[in-house]
Amino acid sequence: MRQLAAMVGISNPYLSQIENNLRAPSAQVLNNIATSLGMDPEALKVTDPDDDGDLRAAIRRDSNLTPAQRRALLEVYGAMLAANRADSDR
The missing domain is CATH 1.10.287 (Helix Hairpins)
Structure with a gap:
């Protein structure tokens, strides 16, 4: 989690909130997560x-x-x- 958060450029607690559906990421954060995971950003929408x-x-x-x-x-x-x-x- 910490590595992904660092790669995306967000805090680990914020990534955890996204993961637990407590926060909705911006389009930019969503794109950064997808890119960091080697995925097409559309697959996460x-x-x-x-x-x-x-x-x-x-x-x-x-x-x-x-x-x-x-x-x-x-x-x-x-x-x-x-x-x-x-x-x-x-």
Whole structure:
């Protein structure tokens, strides 16, 4: 993690927040991460039209929540969406 953060030019805690979906990286940071990993930057971009990025972004920005609470909300929300998709696939 430390090596990647250094290669990208960001702090290790910031990279950890990105990894845990607590912060959304800028386009430049996303491009730097992809380039450092030898990937096409487009491969890291969310393209799912059903992704509710606004809600997830709002949860990530809410300063009234602790990092653990943000993670929990995002996990519960993701699990609910996955359950709904599984139900609709039957």
